[in-house]
Amino acid sequence: MTIAIHESALIRHFNTRKEVLRAWEESIGCRFSPFRGFKMPDSRLYVEHPDFLDSIVDLIITNERHIFLRGPVGSGKSTLMLLALRDLPTLADRRGNKFITGYVGMTGLYEKQMAAAIADSLRVKYRRSWESTQIIDAVAQESLRRYVEEKCRTALFIEDVADNQEAAFHKLRFLADLPTEEMREGFTDALDEPIITLVMSGTAVYWNAMLSFLPQIADRTEPLDVPPLDDMKAREFIGRRIAYAQSRIDSFDPDSFEVQPFEEKAIVAINTAARGNPRDIRMLARGCQQVAAENLRKNGNPIVSNQIAELVCEAYATILREVR
Ligand SMILES: Nc1ncnc2c1ncn2[C@@H]1O[C@H](COP(=O)(O)OP(=O)(O)OP(=O)(O)O)[C@@H](O)[C@H]1O
Ligand SMILES: [Mg+2]
Structure with a gap:
């Protein structure tokens, strides 16, 4: 009995509060709260960062370094990735290479999940029964083929990269280092640059962890701080x-x-x-x-x-x- 009374008081309280908020929204001609969180924010809500976006895209185009988009939670790392993903397919680098992009937004991935997510994002075919190494090899071969035959470099975006299992990093490292020696031997003159550029995101703490645990990738990666x-x-x-x-x-x-x-x-x-x-x-x-x-x-x-x-x-x- 007591519980029922409390409940209804609570519900009344929330309903009144909702009505108060609703009245404010109506008074300024809004159909809902302007400040509600959208699961899939509409890109028309994005405030552009043209200079910063250019610096990301320039780094990808010059192909000298991988990229780590560094910023606190909620600073806009994912939003910037989406903006860069939007622009890249329309661009070409100085050698005339175009870009194929992939985006891995899930985190907490094991080795095989990471391999599968990368292949899916780049639309590379593989069999479910394959080991992660086979899947990543298929990604490497297809990226090589796209580079040589279609003049397309690959840009692979990985969200909150440090939130994945450690084993997943070996897959990323392999891709970051492509082409392999073996591949280079086959194509002496065409393969003098990386064919996959990684664009990763994460907080400063994770960047520092990467510096100490994965210097092989970190040394060739440019950290870029998301501007406030x-x-x-x-x-x-x-x-x-x-x-x-x-x-x-x-x-x-x-x-x-x-x-x-x-x-x-x-x-x-x-x-x-x-x-x-x-x-x-x-x-x-x-x-x-x-x-x-x-x-x-x-x-x-x-x-x-x-x-x-x-x-x-x-x-x-x-x-x-x-x-x-
Ligand atoms: N440039 C922007 N213009 C408009 N809204 C933005 C912009 N950047 C971020 N937001 C909004 O701010 C919120 C947080 O942004 P986002 O998810 O991109 O940040 P994040 O750094 O990836 O956060 P997390 O660390 O939680 O992954 C989202 O609601 C997003 O829509
Ligand atoms: Mg994010």
């Missing part, structure tokens, strides 16, 4: 999400847009507390929405003022510190 969003980009991040929730994203103009009901100073406060980390910006903006929604209920004003932002950032400071 500056205040202009944080503004665009919020502006895009509001436009998206208002179903106006298709006419979004990055050179001229509104961020109402956010005050400009509120966005600066949020971005400062988030240190330019998009995941944290979203979390703080959502916190601001909650406070503003309560205010709307009391006084009819949906504004996210600088004062609200300061309050929310203060309250979240401990959480953000702990997460970091």
